[in-house]
Amino acid sequence: MKFRPLLVLTLFTLPALALLVWLGSWQLERAAWKRAETDSYLAAGLRPPADLETLLCGDEVVAGQRVALEQEPSGEAVRLYGVDAGNRPGWRLLRPVDAPDCAEGYDTVLVETGFEPLNGEERAATGEFRLSRAPGTGMFTPANSPQANEFYTLAPEAMAARLAPSGTPSGDVLVARGAQSLPPHLSQTPPSRHYGYAITWFGLAAALIGVYLALHIARGRLIFTRSKD
Structure with missing residues (x-):
């Protein structure tokens, strides 16, 4: 050759x-x-529901675990961009509950209470409460607009201003709600x-x-x- x-x-x-x-x-x-993330999420969902103190004060926070809320979310909602169970885009409506005593750096945890489609009326969220990680960011993730109450990522300080006097929410975890078995970042791809x-x-x-x-x-x-x- x-x-x-x-x-x-x-x-x-x-x-x-x-x-x-x-x-x-x-x-x-x-x-x-x-x-691996999918298997972990599905396995966590098989565990019995537990309160936030049990889920957040242990050695590891595992997304997918079912949450038994001891407090009803209330107050003004912050809007976080996402999709519903039908993969339709819109705003996830999040309201605070008190964080457990072990929390460091935050006072509340945001709970999904409803969904507002981009072209539609607000509707209540249904399904089980599940612990969820904060949505990730990418190169094309839009910037948050606190004045318009439009968030694409969890922004504790900016959200705290809208949620006052509830306190600063966690920027790492939230309590999601819905009928879908997997969160969008796992189910979409x-x-x-x-x-x-x-x-x-x-x-x-x-x-x-x-x-x-x-x-x-x-x-x-x-x-x-x-x-x-």
């Missing part, structure tokens, strides 16, 4: 190939993480979809290698020769 690589083509191909392989590997890691993304990236990497080799063969820079007896 004789191989004389095209310099410019090779310099472009190698970084692109490395990027495609990295993206595929990253999606495999995401799939494994998502599967299941592990199977990440595997599909990984196959796509690895497929593009294989196609890139194929095109690279084909161009070299066409230009006579890659020649396969048989060994002579």
